[in-house]
Amino acid sequence: MSYRQAKHDEPLIYELTCDDAKEIPIPSDLLPEGLVRKQTPNIPGLCERDLVRHFVALSQMNFGVDSGFYPLGSCTMKYNPKINEEIAALTKASTIHPGQPISQIQGTLQIMYELQEMLAIITGMGAVSLQPAAGAHGEFTGMLITRAYHEKHGQDRNQVILPDTSHGTNPASAAMVGYDILTIPSKEGKVDLDALASAVSDKTAAFMLTNPNTLGIFEPEADDIADIVHEAGGLMYYDGANMNAIMGKTSPGKLGFDIVHLNLHKTFATPHGGGGPGSGPVGVIKELENFLPAPVAAKCGDGYYLNYDIPDTIGKVHGFHGNWGVFLKAYTYILSLGADGLTQASERAVLNSNYLRALVEKFMDVPYPGLRKHEFVASGSSLENDVRTMDLAKRLIDHGYHPPTVYFPLIVDESMMIEPTETESKATLDGFARALENVVNEPAEVLHDAPRNASVRRVSEAEAAKNLILSYKDYLEFQGGSRV
Amino acid sequence: MAQDRDTEEMLAHLKITSVNELFEDIPDTARSELIGLNNGMTEQDVRKNLENILDKNISLKEMPSFLGGGAYDYYVPAAVNNIVGRSEFITSYTPYQPEISQGLLQALFEYQSMMSELTGMEVVNNSLYDYTTGLGEAVLMAARLQRKARIFLIPDNLPVSRISVLENYCNGPGIKFQKYAIDKSTGMTNLEDLKSKIDDNTIGVLVETPNYYGVLENQVDNIRQILHGKILVVGADAVSLGIVRPPGDYGADIVISEGQVFGNAVNFGGPMLGIMACRKKHIRKMPGRVIGLTSDTEDKRAFCMTLQTREQHIRREKATSNICSNEALTTVATATYMAYMGGSGLRELAIKVMQTSRELANQIAQVSGCQAPKFSGHYFNEFVATFPINASKLVQKLNEKGINPGIELEMPGMENDLLIAVTDKTSPEDIQKFVQVLREVL
Numbered sequence: 001m002s003y004r005q006a007k008h009d010e011p012l013i014y015e016l017t018c019d020d021a022k023e024i025p026i027p028s029d030l031l032p033e034g035l036v037r038k039q040t041p042n043i044p045g046l047c048e049r050d051l052v053r054h055f056v057a058l059s060q061m062n063f064g065v066d067s068g069f070y071p072l073g074s075c076t077m078k079y080n081p082k083i084n085e086e087i088a089a090l091t092k093a094s095t096i097h098p099g100q101p102i103s104q105i106q107g108t109l110q111i112m113y114e115l116q117e118m119l120a121i122i123t124g125m126g127a128v129s130l131q132p133a134a135g136a137h138g139e140f141t142g143m144l145i146t147r148a149y150h151e152k153h154g155q156d157r158n159q160v161i162l163p164d165t166s167h168g169t170n171p172a173s174a175a176m177v178g179y180d181i182l183t184i185p186s187k188e189g190k191v192d193l194d195a196l197a198s199a200v201s202d203k204t205a206a207f208m209l210t211n212p213n214t215l216g217i218f219e220p221e222a223d224d225i226a227d228i229v230h231e232a233g234g235l236m237y238y239d240g241a242n243m244n245a246i247m248g249k250t251s252p253g254k255l256g257f258d259i260v261h262l263n264l265h266k267t268f269a270t271p272h273g274g275g276g277p278g279s280g281p282v283g284v285i286k287e288l289e290n291f292l293p294a295p296v297a298a299k300c301g302d303g304y305y306l307n308y309d310i311p312d313t314i315g316k317v318h319g320f321h322g323n324w325g326v327f328l329k330a331y332t333y334i335l336s337l338g339a340d341g342l343t344q345a346s347e348r349a350v351l352n353s354n355y356l357r358a359l360v361e362k363f364m365d366v367p368y369p370g371l372r373k374h375e376f377v378a379s380g381s382s383l384e385n386d387v388r389t390m391d392l393a394k395r396l397i398d399h400g401y402h403p404p405t406v407y408f409p410l411i412v413d414e415s416m417m418i419e420p421t422e423t424e425s426k427a428t429l430d431g432f433a434r435a436l437e438n439v440v441n442e443p444a445e446v447l448h449d450a451p452r453n454a455s456v457r458r459v460s461e462a463e464a465a466k467n468l469i470l471s472y473k474d475y476l477e478f479q480g481g482s483r484v
Numbered sequence: 485m486a487q488d489r490d491t492e493e494m495l496a497h498l499k500i501t502s503v504n505e506l507f508e509d510i511p512d513t514a515r516s517e518l519i520g521l522n523n524g525m526t527e528q529d530v531r532k533n534l535e536n537i538l539d540k541n542i543s544l545k546e547m548p549s550f551l552g553g554g555a556y557d558y559y560v561p562a563a564v565n566n567i568v569g570r571s572e573f574i575t576s577y578t579p580y581q582p583e584i585s586q587g588l589l590q591a592l593f594e595y596q597s598m599m600s601e602l603t604g605m606e607v608v609n610n611s612l613y614d615y616t617t618g619l620g621e622a623v624l625m626a627a628r629l630q631r632k633a634r635i636f637l638i639p640d641n642l643p644v645s646r647i648s649v650l651e652n653y654c655n656g657p658g659i660k661f662q663k664y665a666i667d668k669s670t671g672m673t674n675l676e677d678l679k680s681k682i683d684d685n686t687i688g689v690l691v692e693t694p695n696y697y698g699v700l701e702n703q704v705d706n707i708r709q710i711l712h713g714k715i716l717v718v719g720a721d722a723v724s725l726g727i728v729r730p731p732g733d734y735g736a737d738i739v740i741s742e743g744q745v746f747g748n749a750v751n752f753g754g755p756m757l758g759i760m761a762c763r764k765k766h767i768r769k770m771p772g773r774v775i776g777l778t779s780d781t782e783d784k785r786a787f788c789m790t791l792q793t794r795e796q797h798i799r800r801e802k803a804t805s806n807i808c809s810n811e812a813l814t815t816v817a818t819a820t821y822m823a824y825m826g827g828s829g830l831r832e833l834a835i836k837v838m839q840t841s842r843e844l845a846n847q848i849a850q851v852s853g854c855q856a857p858k859f860s861g862h863y864f865n866e867f868v869a870t871f872p873i874n875a876s877k878l879v880q881k882l883n884e885k886g887i888n889p890g891i892e893l894e895m896p897g898m899e900n901d902l903l904i905a906v907t908d909k910t911s912p913e914d915i916q917k918f919v920q921v922l923r924e925v926l
Contacts, residue, residue, distance in 0.1 A: 005584065013594045013823050024831040026727050030838055034702055035862060037729050037831075042601045045826015048563045055567040055591065055820060062587030064575030075577055083527050085574070089565075091545055092538040098753035099551040099891045100542070101883060107540035108752055121520045133613035133754065134809035136796070144652055172796035172806035176624075178656030181801040218509045247518065249507050254516040265809065272577040273813030274588045275773065276611070277755035280809075315648030319554055319616030320753025332534060338524030339517070347503045348491070354506055355494040371509050397584050405580070408797070426490040449781075454583040457780040461582070464776035464790040468767070470607050472597035475777055 003400030005454045006060035014472040016054060018044045061455040062274075063402050069428050073375045073405035073417025074167065074214060076244045076266035078349075081336065084270065084329035093328055098320040102305050108324065109304035112297035115331045116281075122334075122342070123240070123260045124253020125283030129292040131322040135241060138261025138280025139173035139208075144314045145259055145284060145291045146206045146235050147177055152291075152312055155233065157205040163191050165215060165409045170208045170239060179205060186411055189215045189368035191225055200232035210239035211255060212246070212373035214409040214417070216353060226256025235259060235288075243267045244421070245350055245373035248343025258285050268330035279326035293317050348422035349374040352429060356420050359433035363440050367412055375419035377412050385444035389414040392439050394458060395450035399435035544750065548914040549888035550844075552866045552905025553643075553696075554615055555753045556745050558723070559908050560817075561824055564747040568817045578773070578812070582788035583780075589787035592812065593775045595819035602725050602822070602830070603739045604732025605761035609772035611811045612758025615742035616646050619690065619719060620653025621760065621771045621805060622738045626715035627659050628769040628804070629737070630687045633714075634660060637681055637689040639673065641666045641696045644894060659687065671699035671859025671868070679710050688715025688737070694724060698841075698866030698903065699859050704734040722746055722759065724864040726827075726834030731761075738762045745907075747821025748814055757814040768794060771805030833908055837865040840906045840915075845869065847919045848904075853926060858901060866905040868893065872926060875902050885921040887914075 023040055046054065064070070070077035087093065096108055116128040132138040143160070150157045160174035161182045171181045184195040191209065200207075207229040212218045219225065226236050238257035244267045252260040264270050265278035272278070284292060294313040295306035306321075337345060350373050357366055357376040365379040380389035393403035393416070405417040420429055439447070451457065469475050495501060525533065544557050551557075568574075572587065579585030579592075592610045599608040612618040623636050638650070640663040650661060664681050665674040673691065682689075689711060693701035701707070708716060717738045718731040723745050731739045743757030744750070762770055768791065776790030796803040825833060845867050848856035853872030857863055871878050875892045879902070882889045890902035 010590065012590070012597075013819075014597065018826065022828045024828050024835070026831070026835060027839075030835065031700075031727065031862060032702065034705070035700055035728055037725065037727050037733075040831050041726065041730075041827040043598045043822050043825075043827040043830065045829050046823050048561075048824070051820065051824055052563055052567060054823075055816075056570065058587035058591050059567075059570040059572040060587065061590075062572040062576055063584040064572045066571040066575045070575075070577070072577060072580075077575075077577060080575060081527075083530060085569075087531070087534045087538075090535070090538055091543050092535075092541045094749035094751050095543040095545055095557065096541055096752045097544055097549060097551040097557065097750050097888075098555060099553055100544075100549070100888060101879070103883075104542040104547075104888075105752070107538040110537050110540065111534075118521060121518055124516060133617070133811075134807070136806040136808045137613060137617075140806055168796040168798070168800050168803070169806050169808050171801035172799070172803045175801035175803075176653070176656050176806050178658070220509050220511060222514060223511070246510070249516075250510050250514045251516045254514050263809075271574045271813075272809070273811075274573050274576045274585075274592075274816065275578040275812030276810040277812075277814060278809035315652055316645050317617070317649060317652055318754065319614045319646065319649065319756065323754040324752035325749075325755050328534075332530060334521070335533060336524055336527065336530050339519075339521035341524040342518060342521070347506075350506045351491065351494055351498075351503050354498060358498060371506055393581065394583065397581065402584060403581050426494055451583050455586045456583055456784055456786040457782050459582040459780050459786045459788045460778050461788050461790065464778035464788050467776070467778070468764070468790070469777035470593075470596055470764075470767075470774060470790075471600040472594075473600065474606075 003398065003453055007455045008057045008061060010054065010057045012472060013044055013054060016044065016046060016050060018046050068400050069424060069432055070402040071404045071418045071420050072402060073419040074241055076419060076421055078269055078421040079423035080269045080271045081333065084332045087332045088325050088328045106304055109297045111331050112327060113299050113304050115327050116297060118334050119262060119281055120283055122247060122251065123283040124251030125260055126286035127289040127292060128281050128283040129296055130281045130327055131293045131318050132261065132280035132282055133318055133323050134276060134278040135261055135263040135280040136169040136173055137317065138282045139169055139239065140176055141282045141293060141317050142237050142259040142261055143174050143177040143179065145288055148291045148312060148314050149235065149288060150205055157203055159203045160206050160208060161199050161204060162208040164411050165213045166208060167210065167214065167239060167241060174208065189217050190219055193221060193224055196225060197228050200228055200234060202233060204232045204234035206235040206237045208237040208239060210242045212242050215368060215377050216372040216375040217368060217370065218373055222255040241266060242374060245346055247346040248339065249346060258288060264326050264330040269333040270326045270329040277323045277326055279323040345422045352420040352422060352424060356418060356429045356433060360436060363437045375417060377409065378416045378418065379412050380414035380416060387444050387447050389416050391447035391450060395439045395442065395447050396435060397451040398453045401432055401435060547886055547888060548917050550890045550904045550906065551888050553891045553903055554742060555750050556905060556907050557750045557909055558745050560747055560749060563824055564817055564820045567820045568813060573813060573816055579789060582786065586787060589775055591816050591819055593777060593787050595815050596775060598819060598822045599759060599761065602730065603761045604730030605739050606764040607767050608761045609770055609774050611815045612760050612772055612807065613811060614756035614758045615740060616649045618740040618758030618760055619646065620650050622717045622740050623650060623654050623659060625738060625769050625771060626688045626717060627657060629715055629766060633685050633687040634658060635662050635685045636687045637662055637664050639664060639666050639690065639692060639695055641895060643696055666695065669860055671697045671861040672701055673703060673707060675703060675706055675710065682710065682714065686714050688717055690717045690719060692719035694721055694864045694866065697859055697868045698863040699861035700728060700864055702862060708735045721864060723834055723837060726830035737766065743814060743818040747817040755811055755814050757811045757818055767791065769804060772807055773810060837906055837908055840910050841865050841867060844906055844915050844918065847915055851919060851922050851926065865907065866903060868901050868903055870901050873900065875900055881925040882921055885924065887918055887921055889918065
């Protein structure tokens with residue numbers, strides 16, 4: 001146990017000494033009385049040296065993929081090649097405005113066009129829009145397309161069906177578009193065809209599925225699922241969060257899906273940025289092409305343009321054209337790996353996952369038999385002495401690992417969802433499995449007391465929710481109140 | 485390709501000979517390959533390839549540009565780029581496990597604190613995709629606060645693209661939009677018209693200041709009064725708030741702003757940063773992540789995400805929003821930038837760009853046949869000017885002379901108008917060139 005995270009008592013920015021704030025006079029002819037801000041905003045200005053030291057100290061108290069193994073299930077925390085960052089930072093890439101005429105942005109449009117084409121191949125779809133800014137935003141866009149499609153065909157369908165293993169964003173996205181949600185229970189960790197067959201009706205707008213599902217299990221009856229949904233007149237929606245498992249092996253198009261979103265920040269190695277920016281392109285089959293958000297990048301002769309002429313377009317979902325900075329990184333990644341490299345990435349992701357699962361199931365329950373794809377879910381339900389999966393997660397931190405996803409999916413009791421990704425070595429997986437086994441066997445009091453080696457000890461989320469201290473001002477008020 | 489030793493050992497451990505055996509659960513009929521994709525390239529070739537393609541772009545650095553309309557090319561200090569380049573921030577994800585993510589959490593808490601001061605609002609979330617989707621989320625939130633009402637009022641100068649996003653966000657729960665007039669001469673809200681449109685079915689109103697014409701709204705107190713208890717959503721420009729009255733000052737319920745301007749490149753309009761602020765009493769109706777200050781078991785100060793029970797990973801279809809991945813890194817850039825500038829730096833910046841935009845408008849107004857600004861209301865860094873010839877023709881001619889003069893407006897009757905913006909990068913030489921080439925082509 002050699003891991004120690006930096007433990008700085010780093011003050012809040014408001015507590016750092018800064019140059020005395022000058023009161024800056026506003027020239028009297030600039031604004032009328034009613035529009036003027038009387039006081040300078042209370043924002044501390046640090047000198048560059050102190051600013052850099054402050055944020056460097058903070059960064060040292062933050063764990064990223066570059067710090068170590070980050071097997072956060074469903075999030076595909078693979079290593080992100082540095083070339084991607086350098087390309088996106090080029091002036092010719094970053095200092096481009098969406099209001100420039102297309103003659104000045106041919107490079108940008110070419111990359112967007114080619115990325116659309118690449119993603120269409122990878123997903124087996126007819127056309128792709130890059131506009132959605134994140135995976136959930138892609139789901140939302142897909143649901144808008146679903147609604148527009150049914151409306152166009154005079155169909156009044158108000159229900160979206162999904163399995164109980166689905167990501168939380170699925171029902172949330174469908175609900176935002178106005179759909180009622182019908183959740184069907186899984187059978188042996190897979191879609192229950194009978195339950196699906198009895199759930200579909202002339203009210204079914206779409207069935208949302210991720211395949212492999214959130215247990216990491218491939219849904220082998222994908223064809224039958226698609227048939228049931230299509231026969232009822234619904235569309236098949238593919239949540240691409242787990243696309244990293246199947247590149248070059250199968251595709252959502254081949255599996256009978258009509259609409260797909262991808263998470264470029266998962267499968268295509270663009271960094272997660274502490275929560276974003278991501279990018280959630282949406283692909284659709286030919287029949288739905290006319291509903292995509294406008295504009296899409298298009299090619300004419302040797303030139304590229306933005307095509308707004310999409311007959312049944314749902315319109316726009318973003319202020320501009322989506323997260324261009326992220327497109328570039330994904331494009332760079334796909335170009336680097338190519339068809340062979342992407343296929344190998346999925347193969348290694350699946351190999352790593354099955355290997356790690358074989359190690360872990362020696363000392364933890366891994367419910368549901370059979371192969372896994374890119375991730376698997378273990379269960380801490382047989383732990384004793386009031387030890388919970390969360391305690392294992394916290395103790396893993398002390399060993400230098402970012403914890404896996406815990407308590408999702410909901411259908412596994414005390415779940416721990418582990419996604420190693422293809423970029424990790426066998427040595428890392430072996431080390432992690434050893435650490436997890438040690439942790440499982442540690443005394444309850446040690447586990448309850450974890451973590452010890454992170455920058456702070458166990459954090460009280462209950463206290464945060466109770467006190468709601470959401471700014472420095474709140475903090476001062478709270479201290480004033482509590483110290484009286 | 486030969487198998488590496490790791491692969492061999494793992495296959496042996498699993499007692500299989502080929503990785504293909506791990507894909508046996510995918511039926512043969514469902515198999516497909518990546519036909520049409522090229523094979524991989526070396527990093528050096530990839531770089532060359534990308535640089536060649538990007539060379540076809542003309543960056544804003546190569547051509548004086550006065551383009552705004554929601555994305556602005558402000559100067560990004562080296563220190564900000566450097567800090568945001570820290571890979572501990574870049575390669576982390578949502579801080580679900582607070583103990584190992586304190587650095588990011590503290591940075592985001594500091595962002596909330598500073599943005600709360602700038603907007604004058606009690607609570608700031610962390611974060612939305614951009615200004616426009618922020619407006620969509622704001623209207624949804626407003627509708628949750630006014631459950632019985634179904635109409636939301638928006639200014640009639642909102643561009644079609646923003647209305648489209650709004651409609652896509654709000655059609656689901658059946659919210660309808662109605663437009664109120666922006667005065668043709670002042671460029672500000674027509675109060676009479678706004679007043680006539682408010683009734684029991686009104687959820688609230690969006691007031692943009694500056695609005696899409698760049699005009700600052702000087703009647704916010706009257707608007708607040710007219711609205712009574714309806715929800716006031718203010719769309720504000722973050723840079724302007726250095727010198728312009730903050731929305732918290734005049735009773736805004738929700739504030740939406742664009743954070744790209746603080747420490748982020750234009751990036752062709754993405755990634756951006758949707759800033760959202762609200763009153764604390766409404767926080768349970770707010771979408772998005774929120775960071776709270778708390779303590780650890782040793783009573784040491786610590787941070788974590790809080791109020792997660794509003795969010796999709798817990799509430800599923802009952803969540804306040806579907807948002808999961810957001811714009812966290814852009815938020816870190818914005819926090820860094822704000823602390824780099826400080827309150828007085830932000831004030832100086834705002835004064836500078838306002839003076840620059842005045843200078844540009846004055847210069848354009850001196851060119852025969854040109855009117856700048858078009859509207860009499862006060863403007864910040866952006867204004868509408870009217871030219872004696874069709875705007876798209878003018879843009880084309882000025883492009884040929886090496887400048888990007890502004891953005892065309894789609895509203896009827898504004899065929900000769902351009903929306904023109906400045907930033908702290910706009911130099912006196914840029915202004916001189918604008919006016920010089922304008923004289924040449926007119």
